[in-house]
Amino acid sequence: MKTTEEIFTILKNNFGDAILELVTSQPVEHFIKVNPIEINKVCLFLRENEELLFDSLMNLSGVDDANGQKSADEDGTQIISGGTLSVFYHLESTKLRHKLTLKVSTDREKPEVASVESTWRHADWHEREAYDLLGIIFLNHPDLRRILMPYDWDAGYPLRKDYKNPEFYQGMKVPY
Amino acid sequence: MIYDFFFKLTGSNFLADVIQSLLPLFIFILPFALFAVLFERKVSAHMQDRLGPMRVGYHGILQTIADILKLIQKEDIIPTLADKPLFNIAPVLVFAGSYAAFAAIPFSSAFIGSNIDLGVIFIIAASGFVVAGILMAGWSSNNKYSLLGAMRSAAQIISYEIPTVLVVLSIIMITGTTNLLTLSEMQTGHFWNWMIFGGPQMGLAKFIFIPIMIINFVIIYISTLAEVNRTPFDIPEAESELVSGYHTEYSGMKFAMFFLSEYANMFAVSAIVTALFLGGYQSPVGYLGNLFGAHWLIPIEQFFWFTAKGIFFVFVQMWLRWTLPRLRVDQLMALCWKYLIPIAFVNLLIIGLITVL
Amino acid sequence: MSITIEKNKAERKPGLRTEEMVLNMGPQHPSTHGVLRLELELEGEIIINAIPHIGYLHRCFEKHAEAMNYSQVIPYTDRMDYLASMYNEFGYAIAVEKLLGIQVPERVEYIRVIMGELQRIASHLVALGTYAVDIGAFTPFLFCFRDREKILSLFEQTCGARLLYNYIWVGGLSHDLHPDFVNQTNEFIKYFRPKIKELNDLLTKNKIFIDRTANVGVLPLDVAINYGISGPNLRGSGFKWDIRKDDPYSVYNKFDFDIPVGEGLMGKVGDCWDRYYVRILEMEESLKIIEQAVNNLPEGDVTSAIPKRIKPPVGQVYSRVENPRGELGYFIISDGSINPFRVKVKGPSFVHLGVLNEILKGHMIADVIAILGSIDIVLGEVDR
Incomplete structure (x- = not known):
């Protein structure tokens, strides 16, 4: 069992600049911020390292931070x-029973994150979901298609905070 | 006898023929199908801790009639891309196949649609006819599920005809006849003269025959069950896999014809099993007609015994259907080719040897 | 996925050529348990590729949640996994309570556990019953639904609803139990134990059922963990992992119960039969928990800890519970206002559906149904 602080030290020693910071200011959960382009290497290391053995990805969620310039x-x-x-x-490591939260932040205009699909196949559909609902592009994902929304949905990404319903979809009126 | 009666009544060969051939349809198949559908619903309901239809008539006895009325009124939908001529012929063909089988079934000593010498062979041939209809239905519906169902059905019916025929063959070797009326007459007397108990002959041969015939009986029952696509062999319909197989696209009366022929078939195969193994229309214990000296009563009693035995096997079919899960296609084929056919062959061989000696 | 198709095409020998048939299973199909579409590439009846298409029930729960305050979200969680609504509320309430840092009275915890475990039995009964129908046996299905009805009556008596309860609130419960609840639950336990045996006699030990499910759809343990499989499916693969024991929440650590795992009694470990049987055994364990909880129910008030105004501090929490189907996780971010900033749900069904293609390859069409039924998905939760 290792705490987030210990894991942060291990990661910092191995990856240096790719590990950005350890956030402990919030209650309940602490997390480590990682460079979005290096996240796949970090994750592979986390899974393979004998001391860490994070064999299971519990959850992967995309978030719109809504921290940019707001206008109407x-x-x-x-x-x-x-x-x-x-x-x-x-x-989570099912063998060593410890947990870890990682966070990557990427530019809203060009949201690109390295895919961890090859490390945990579980990430496949979650990454597709994040792409579908938030428009985050996962680099090297083998099959990045929309998953919950229709394949031909072209009115943007619904979970973004500034999403606006289109008037029509395929000739059908959307707000009913 | 019936034929003579109608001949006297109408004074014409042709009319007598027509009446006699329509008789099983109207006095038996239709009422039976009506009864069997309700029976199945009630049997299944009571096996499953529920009541089944209760609203139409007393305990829902008029439910099937209401259903038929509904089916008659329904729109007859033909899919746009279906092969229309084949799509329309298929239900008729399936129904004709199962109806034709009734022609040679001896309901009693006085009433058999047509007393042909090749009775058993005719029934097997006629029920093989159904395959063509099913394949047509599956192909012409232009639906992949229907096609898969039809292919499965064809494979299944043709495969299971082999053990059926092998068992029938062994009966023919013992009795030396293919006429069902003669076969039933041979099993007269009491139940120990039935073929399942080794047939009418006495002595050592009978004791050897008993276990073999019981095995044969089980084989033919299983394979006829498969031939009429009932659970656990209902993979052509398999509503949880193939929606409902070859009759997915049918509606209204055409669907009703498939439905009707399914129940007609259920009785037809039970009738064959009865006629071959369980003495046909013969009573197991003797006749009231003989007891009271009223000989006209005997054919009626025989009819009663025959339908009673037939309906009992129909009930067993329903019982199995509401108890067992469904086999998979490859398991179904394995059962036929790896178990039933070899055992049937061995039985045939032993019976052949004994009859030669 | 496209890579595998290319490989299959390249391996084919020249000469007589056959084409794969593409069969669309669903969205309207009796055995996809909802509106799921499977695109199956077939060679004869053998599957060479299966692509699930989901989203037909998508309501964007997560977007809804952002526009409502914390307690208004609860009825929406009901509608995700509609066969395990109690547990969805349970998980959500726990997550928000963690964020708020509040402690709920012990009676509330006990009632939550009872409701959760009753819900687990009800949900497993649907899973087992519909699985029987998928395999072709109709009678066990109705037997299961008959017994589930008793549980639904208990729920109805408690909170007035049979399917979507809105019973477990943040910090408490909407109502206290009915005075007769303890009695009736004890009666139900007495009634239900023999029914499990009946189901075993009718279906579990049936030769045809075993033939259909044993050695079919084997899910190896390493694949299962890599795909994030949890719940009975993971235990069916032989891994003793249950969040109720391994990461206890609520008062689960006070009860004595076992975690059944698949042992490969009828075939390989991790086949459909193991997944099915784990559910049967789990029902018995749930009965044990209910029995202990119902008879040690503490006194108290169930609404005292409900906060008047739910306004968590800025922060985030990932909280998970053992739903009947597996690990149900809520990831909630709070920006300090009365509405959640982001609610992400990790639904077990969504995750389990992802592994489908992996275990379907090389099986027959009839097995698609057997495998899909054995992983027990609820489309309301897959699509959210």
Whole structure:
């Protein structure tokens, strides 16, 4: 069993700059911020390292941080420009019984995160979901398609805070 | 006898023929199907801790009639891309196949649709006819589920005809006849003269025959069950896999024809098993007609015994259906080719040897 | 997935050529347990590739949750896994309580556990019953539903609803128990124990059922963990892992119960039969828990700890519970307002469906149904 602080030290020694910071300011959960492009290497290390053995990805969730420039268009809808989108990784080791939370933040205009699909196949559908609902592009994902929304949905990503329902989808009126 | 009666009544060969051939349909198949559908629903309901239909008539006895009325009124939907001629012929063909089988079934000593010498062979041939209809239905529906169901059905019916025929063959070797009326007459007397107990002959041969015939009986019962696509062999319909197989696309009366032929078939195979193994229309214990000296009573009693035995086996079919899960296609084929056919062959060989000696 | 198809095509010998048939199973199909579409590539009846398409029931629960305050989310959680609504509320309530840092009275915890375990039995009964129908046996299905009805009546008596309860609230419960609840639950336990045996006699030990399910759809343990499989499916693969024991929440550490695992009694470990049988054994364990909880029920008030205004501090929490189907996780981010900033649900069904292609390859169409039934998905939760 290792605490987040100990794991942070191990990761810092191995990856250096790719590990950004350890966030302990919030109650309940502490997490480690990681560089989005290096996350796949970090995760592979976390799974393979004898002391860590994070063999299970509990959850992967994308979040719209809504921390950019906020403005309103003519009919009052919020538009956010700039800021970040984040992905949280909740890991667990079923052998060593410890848990870890990782966070990556990526640019909202060009949201690119390395895929951890090859480390945990579990991430496959969760990454597709994050792509579908938030528009986060997972680099090297083998099959990055929409999953919950229709394949031909072109009105944006619903979970973004500034998402606006389209008037029509395939000729059908959407707000009913 | 019946034929003579109608001949006297109408004075014409042709009319007598027509009436006699329609008789099983109207006095037996239709009422039986009506009865069997309700019976099945009630049997299944009581096996499953529920009541089944209760609203139409007393305890729902008019439910099937209501269903038939509904089916008649339903729109007859033909899929746009279906092969229309085949799609329309298929239910008729299936129904004709199962109806034709009734022609040679001896309901009693006085009433057999057609007393042909090749009775058993005719029934097997006629029920093989059903395959063509099912394949047509599956192919012409232009639906992949239907097609899969039809292919499964064809494979299944053809495979299971082999053990059926092998068992029938062994009966023919013992009795030397393929006429079902003669076969039933041979099993007269009491139940120990039935074929399942070694047939009418006495002595050592009978004791050797008894276990073999019981095994044969089980084989033919299983394989006829498979031929009429009932659970555990209902893979062509398999509603949880193939929606409902070859009759997925049918509606209204065409669906009703498939439905009707299923129940007709159920009785037909039970009738064959009865006629071959359980003395046909013969009473197990003797006749009231003989007791009272009223000989006209005997054919009626025989009819009663025959339908009673038939319905008992129909009941067993339902019992199995509501108890057992469904086999998979490969397991079904393995059962047929690896177990039933070899055992049937061995039985045939032993019976052949004994009859030669 | 596209890579595997190419490989299959390349391996084929020249000469006589056959084409795969593409069969769309669903979204309207009796055995997909909802509106799931499986795109099956077949060679004869053998599956060479299976692609699930989901989203037909998508309501964007997560977007809804962002627009409501914390207690308004609870009825929406009911509608995700509609066969285990109690447990969805349970998980959500625990997550928000962690965020708030509040302790709930012991009576509330006990009642939550009782309700959760009754829900587990009800949910497993549906899983087992529909599995029997998938395999072709209709009678066990109705037997299971008959028994589930008794549990639903208990729920109805407690909170007035039979399917979507809105019973477990943040910090407490909406109502206290009915005065006769303890009696009736004890009666149910007495009634239900022999019924498990009946189900075993009718279905579990049936030769045809074993033939259909043993050695079919084997899910190896390493694959299962890598795919994030949890709950009875993971235990069916032989891994003794249950969040109720391994990461206890509520008052589960006060009860004595076992964690059944698949042992490969009829075939390989991790086949459909093992997954099925683990559920049967789990029902008995749940009965044990209910029995202990119902007879040691503490006195107290169930609504005293419900906060008037739920306004958690800025922070985030990932909290998980052992839903009847597996690990149900809620990831909640709070920005300090009365509405959650982000609610992400990790539903077990969603995760389990992802492994389908892996175990379907090389099986027959009839096995698709057997395997899909054995992993027991609820489409309401897959699509959320």
